[in-house]
Amino acid sequence: MQRIGVFVCWCGTNIAGTVDVVAVAEALKKEPGVVFSANYQYMCSQAGQDLIKAAVKEHNLTGIVVCSCSPRMHEATFRKTAAAAGLNPYMVEIANIREQCSWVHKDVPTGTEKAIILGKAAVAKVNLNVPLTPGESPVTKRALVIGGGIAGIQTALDIADAGFEVDIVEKKPTIGGKMAQLDKTFPTLDCAACILTPKMVDVAQNEKIRIFSYSEVTEVKGFVGNFDVTIKKKARYVKEELCTGCGACTEKCPMKKVPNDFNLNMDTKRAIYIPFAQAVPKVATIDADYCNMLKNGKCGVCSKVCAAGAIDYTQKDEFISEKYGAIVVATGFNPISMDKFDEFAYNQSKDVITSLEFERLTNAAGPTAGKLLRPSDGKHPEKIVFVQCVGSRCDACNEKGKEYCSKICCMYTAKHAMLTRDKYPDTDVTVFYIDVRTPGKNFDEFYRRAVEEYGVHYIKGMVGKVIPDGEKLIVQASDLIAGKQLKIDADLVVLAAAIEPDKSARPLATMLTASMDTNDFFTEAHPKLRPVESPTAGVFLSGACQGPKDIPETVAQAGAAASKVIGLLAKDKLTGNPCVAQSNEMMCNGCSTCERVCPYGAITYEDKEFRMPDRSTLIRRVASVNPAVCQGCGCCTVACPSGAMDLKGFASEQIIAEVDAICK
Amino acid sequence: MQVKEYKPLIVAFCCNWCSYAGADLAGNNRLNYPADVKIIRVPCSCRVNPTFVLRAFQRGADGVILCGCHPGDCHYTSGNYYTRRRMALLFSMLDYLGIERERTRVEWVSAAEGAKFAATMNDFAEKVAALGENKRLEDLRCKK
Numbered sequence: 001m002q003r004i005g006v007f008v009c010w011c012g013t014n015i016a017g018t019v020d021v022v023a024v025a026e027a028l029k030k031e032p033g034v035v036f037s038a039n040y041q042y043m044c045s046q047a048g049q050d051l052i053k054a055a056v057k058e059h060n061l062t063g064i065v066v067c068s069c070s071p072r073m074h075e076a077t078f079r080k081t082a083a084a085a086g087l088n089p090y091m092v093e094i095a096n097i098r099e100q101c102s103w104v105h106k107d108v109p110t111g112t113e114k115a116i117i118l119g120k121a122a123v124a125k126v127n128l129n130v131p132l133t134p135g136e137s138p139v140t141k142r143a144l145v146i147g148g149g150i151a152g153i154q155t156a157l158d159i160a161d162a163g164f165e166v167d168i169v170e171k172k173p174t175i176g177g178k179m180a181q182l183d184k185t186f187p188t189l190d191c192a193a194c195i196l197t198p199k200m201v202d203v204a205q206n207e208k209i210r211i212f213s214y215s216e217v218t219e220v221k222g223f224v225g226n227f228d229v230t231i232k233k234k235a236r237y238v239k240e241e242l243c244t245g246c247g248a249c250t251e252k253c254p255m256k257k258v259p260n261d262f263n264l265n266m267d268t269k270r271a272i273y274i275p276f277a278q279a280v281p282k283v284a285t286i287d288a289d290y291c292n293m294l295k296n297g298k299c300g301v302c303s304k305v306c307a308a309g310a311i312d313y314t315q316k317d318e319f320i321s322e323k324y325g326a327i328v329v330a331t332g333f334n335p336i337s338m339d340k341f342d343e344f345a346y347n348q349s350k351d352v353i354t355s356l357e358f359e360r361l362t363n364a365a366g367p368t369a370g371k372l373l374r375p376s377d378g379k380h381p382e383k384i385v386f387v388q389c390v391g392s393r394c395d396a397c398n399e400k401g402k403e404y405c406s407k408i409c410c411m412y413t414a415k416h417a418m419l420t421r422d423k424y425p426d427t428d429v430t431v432f433y434i435d436v437r438t439p440g441k442n443f444d445e446f447y448r449r450a451v452e453e454y455g456v457h458y459i460k461g462m463v464g465k466v467i468p469d470g471e472k473l474i475v476q477a478s479d480l481i482a483g484k485q486l487k488i489d490a491d492l493v494v495l496a497a498a499i500e501p502d503k504s505a506r507p508l509a510t511m512l513t514a515s516m517d518t519n520d521f522f523t524e525a526h527p528k529l530r531p532v533e534s535p536t537a538g539v540f541l542s543g544a545c546q547g548p549k550d551i552p553e554t555v556a557q558a559g560a561a562a563s564k565v566i567g568l569l570a571k572d573k574l575t576g577n578p579c580v581a582q583s584n585e586m587m588c589n590g591c592s593t594c595e596r597v598c599p600y601g602a603i604t605y606e607d608k609e610f611r612m613p614d615r616s617t618l619i620r621r622v623a624s625v626n627p628a629v630c631q632g633c634g635c636c637t638v639a640c641p642s643g644a645m646d647l648k649g650f651a652s653e654q655i656i657a658e659v660d661a662i663c664k
Numbered sequence: 665m666q667v668k669e670y671k672p673l674i675v676a677f678c679c680n681w682c683s684y685a686g687a688d689l690a691g692n693n694r695l696n697y698p699a700d701v702k703i704i705r706v707p708c709s710c711r712v713n714p715t716f717v718l719r720a721f722q723r724g725a726d727g728v729i730l731c732g733c734h735p736g737d738c739h740y741t742s743g744n745y746y747t748r749r750r751m752a753l754l755f756s757m758l759d760y761l762g763i764e765r766e767r768t769r770v771e772w773v774s775a776a777e778g779a780k781f782a783a784t785m786n787d788f789a790e791k792v793a794a795l796g797e798n799k800r801l802e803d804l805r806c807k808k
Contacts, residue, residue, distance in 0.1 A: 070691070073688075096705075099690075104691050104694065105696065106696065118702065513737070513740070516737075517774075518777070535681060535739075535775065631740055632707050633740035633743045634707055634711030634743075638713045638714075647711060650707055650711055655706065655711075663720055
């Protein structure tokens with residue numbers, strides 16, 4: 001028989017406000033096995049933990065029930081407390097009387113009654129708990145970073161700095177991501193390339209970092225410390241190790257009309273291309289959709305001009321298998337498509353552009369060499385209208401846009417407006433906004449400078465319609481402060497499109513079994529306390545894949561993710577989860593049903609010798625579970641027709657005891 | 665004679681990785697649902713043996729709901745698919761035994777869907793309450 005101690009937490013007034021904690025402690029004292037019960041204001045505090053430790057010693061407790069917040073919050077804390085008191089940490093059960101009781105029910109009698117029942121279920125379970133010892137598994141001391149934007153670059157550099165090997169997988173031909181497309185960065189206005197490209201070079205030169213560019217992750221198996229990942233290196237028809245990046249091929253290629261996605265299709269590139277001058281790796285790539293040689297076998301100019309002999313038209317996709325201890329997701333974001341926003345005439349007029357397109361127009365390496373010219377006629381625009389929140393902060397019922405705030409648009413629009421007024425003081429710049437949101441160091445000062453020093457017109461109100469009218473655009477909008485409708489003409493309209501997670505994130509989340517929110521942003525293990533970890537052990541989050549972020553925040557999060565990875569890789573062995581499946585050999589009939597349902601291949605069969613009552617021996621085929629591979633889902637326990645399989649920590653007997661306690 | 669207000673007894677099996685966290689989120693956001701719902705934490709919805717559901721009905725539960733990760737998002741890759749099939753079979757058997765379909769349910773609730781968790785429980789509790797007490801499988805020998 002167990003000797004159980006029950007500890008009821010007030011959590012200040014969080015629990016005590018709707019649950020009579022004294023009554024709960026008293027009621028649970030009468031449960032079988034309970035020899036001690038207490039209540040305290042903050043059980044998780046040092047004093048509360050000391051109370052538990054003292055009770056374990058004084059009353060010789062063998063099991064502990066803590067009625068407190070969610071086990072997802074403090075189960076680990078109380079397990080450590082139990083271990084410190086000399087108990088097996090798995091002799092602790094939590095009754096969740098905060099998130100699932102006091103916070104969702106309003107009156108005290110109801111809350112108290114439910115808390116007692118939840119406590120009873122936990123006591124019933126602890127009565128059947130047995131001490132468990134976790135197994136150990138080795139750690140592969142190498143990390144994988146998926147995505148080579150500023151988030152991935154910073155994470156990889158920080159991990160490599162600590163002495164661990166890192167691989168970056170980037171789906172584009174070069175690393176750099178969105179930041180490589182930007183002109184200047186707020187609020188300091190230093191040029192994006194000047195701060196990004198040295199980091200890209202650092203990555204290329206770091207011996208610990210390998211770059212798989214133009215590659216994708218296609219399969220992930222295994223678990224924390226031991227991931228098996230398959231990477232697809234897409235055929236670029238150029239031998240990476242031979243290409244010197246001289247660019248001769250890109251000059252001579254006769255196929256000149258390929259849309260240049262790096263410049264958001266505002267100009268063209270050749271069928272063989274290097275995305276931009278500072279690309280890393282600086283290797284040419286052939287666009288198979290446009291290359292004449294690959295399409296109909298006629299051309300071959302690039303291979304003739306390539307002095308290094310790097311062109312290989314027969315190259316195939318290559319699959320690489322690699323082992324990793326930790327995986328960092330840094331898949332980033334994209335502006336949403338403007339196709340559904342007909343009111344802004346984005347598809348009708350070339351002079352309605354998105355902010356990222358504006359960024360390329362003002363970039364010295366962009367299609368206009370940094371001169372702000374209208375895409376339609378190459379004239380200098382004299383009146384520019386910026387429209388904020390295009391697709392951000394939309395109604396839930398409005399399927400065109402996103403409900404959330406994209407966070408970066410207010411600042412980059414202030415930047416665009418300011419830079420335009422700085423370079424071309426004769427230009428008239430108007431910004432339409434819902435609110436201007438500038439929470440960040442030196443952000444509000446920056447915005448005020450745009451208004452006060454640079455004379456940008458900020459008008460509170462939304463743009464209803466943009467109508468192309470000859471060379472001009474007519475912008476219909478409301479001015480909420482003046483309370484009137486406006487109709488102004490403009491030469492260029494710039495839309496601050498909402499940002500959304502990259503489309504590759506959803507299939508990747510499925511591969512990693514990492515969870516996502518309804519907007520396809522990755523969810524963190526805890527919104528406040530574990531912001532860079534995914535709930536899936538060994539998977540970490542960096543940058544805008546977790547939510548809209550500006551560059552300083554992204555870099556900070558990238559560093560935080562790296563430090564978490566380093567903490568993991570620094571360990572030689574990982575303590576596993578002891579709640580794994582276990583087969584009762586006496587009951588197993590070797591039918592293989594469990595083996596077929598196990599998603600991890602943790603179950604194998606072996607022939608075992610059994611002693612019969614008549615002293616003869618019998619060899620029988622029985623299941624055996626590899627505790628290092630088993631993740632403890634319990635699927636096999638239900639599939640087993642003879643009931644031989646059970647799950648430690650969530651044994652059938654224990655769950656039935658909980659059901660009984662609840663239904664009593 | 666005083667009539668005691670009827671309160672249904674509902675057992676909810678929740679996957680640790682999604683709906684249990686979804687229930688926590690409902691708590692964080694103070695979204696109310698009936699106290700009749702009592703949650704049992706399981707590592708995965710596929711840990712729920714049909715016998716657990718039967719046991720709950722035997723002991724007098726009025727409704728049983730299983731919550732797991734959305735199809736394709738199972739923390740253990742494929743557990744919720746097993747749940748879906750197993751419970752489809754079990755529920756049709758229970759239907760045959762006279763346990764109304766509204767008393768059993770499988771629902772997908774992610775860790776981010778606190779509002780969906782609360783809404784699901786409100787809806788389920790209301791439907792079960794409308795059916796009244798469930799005596800069909802109750803085993804009186806279990807009642808002490």
